[in-house]
Amino acid sequence: MSGKPKLTYFNGRGRMESIRWLLAAAGVEFCEEFLETKEQLLKLxxxxLLLFDQVPLVEMDGLKLVQTKAILNYIAGKYNLHGKDLKERARIDMYVDGTMDLMGMFLMYPFSPPEQKEAQLASILEKATTRYLPVYEKALKQHGQKFLVGNCLSWADVQLLEAILMLEEKKSDILSQFPQLQAFKERTSNIPTIKKFLQPGSPRKPPPDDAYVATVLKILS
Structure with a gap:
């Protein structure tokens, strides 16, 4: 396959959103095909085209890539967002895995029963402020650099900014106790490629609503 990477997924965030973020941060334009019916998925x-019968699917460089982390690893490696050596890569991977754990809770939240959502959101925010955000705050404070690893933008930074903005959608002052992360957010949001992705009309998707949830459930039923 030549030309722009092609992303196939539902018309919403889900597991594809971090892939959109990473491509955008790397300055890579992409096209998308949205799944709207179960028949589309069955045809794939x-x-x-789907190694494990599930999306996301990213077609680029002649490859049909599936499995979210494998896709992100490929993009990070291709566009120099995965550190300069194995030690940096290991540190980046640890930060990324932690952030993925946090974002994974957000991934399931829209699909929870209405009566459980309030308690579930409170639990997510509590874990964010006591388990996850302090780790990144401490790292930035200890080494005094602009980014998490090697003082160079990496996959870990892109993923962290995505997570911060998701958290702020639910609790706007969530960074009030984290001055290092406040400064980090400001810096990374103003990187030209990321700033462009944050503008209206970009491929960035809005928070999932009831219509998105219904479509996903219909297709996967």
Whole structure:
């Protein structure tokens, strides 16, 4: 496949959003095909495009990439967002895995029963402020650099900014106790490629609503 990477997923955030973020941060334009019916998904499976019969699917460089972390690893490696050596890569991977754990809770939140959502959101925010954000705050304070690893933008920074903005959608002052992360957010949000992605009309997706949840459930049923 040549030209722009092609992303196939539902028309919403889900597991594809971090992929959109990373491509955008790398300055890579992409096109998207949105799944709207179960028949579309079944056709992808029948045509052998989905190794494990599930999306996201990213077609680039002649590859049909599936599995979110594998896709992100490929993009990070291709666009020099995965550190300069194995030690930096290990540190980046640890930060990324932690952030993915946090964002994974947000991924499931829209699909929770209405009566559980208030308690679930409170739990997510509590874990964010006591388990996850302090780790990044401490790292930035200890080494006094602009980014998490090697003083150079990496996959870990892009993922962290995505998570911060998701948290702020639910609690606007969530960084009030984290001055290092406040400064980090300001710096990374103004990187030209990321700033462009944060503008209206970009491929960035809004928070999932009831219509998105219904579409996903219909297709996967």
């Amino acid at each position: 499976i029948k045509d052998g």
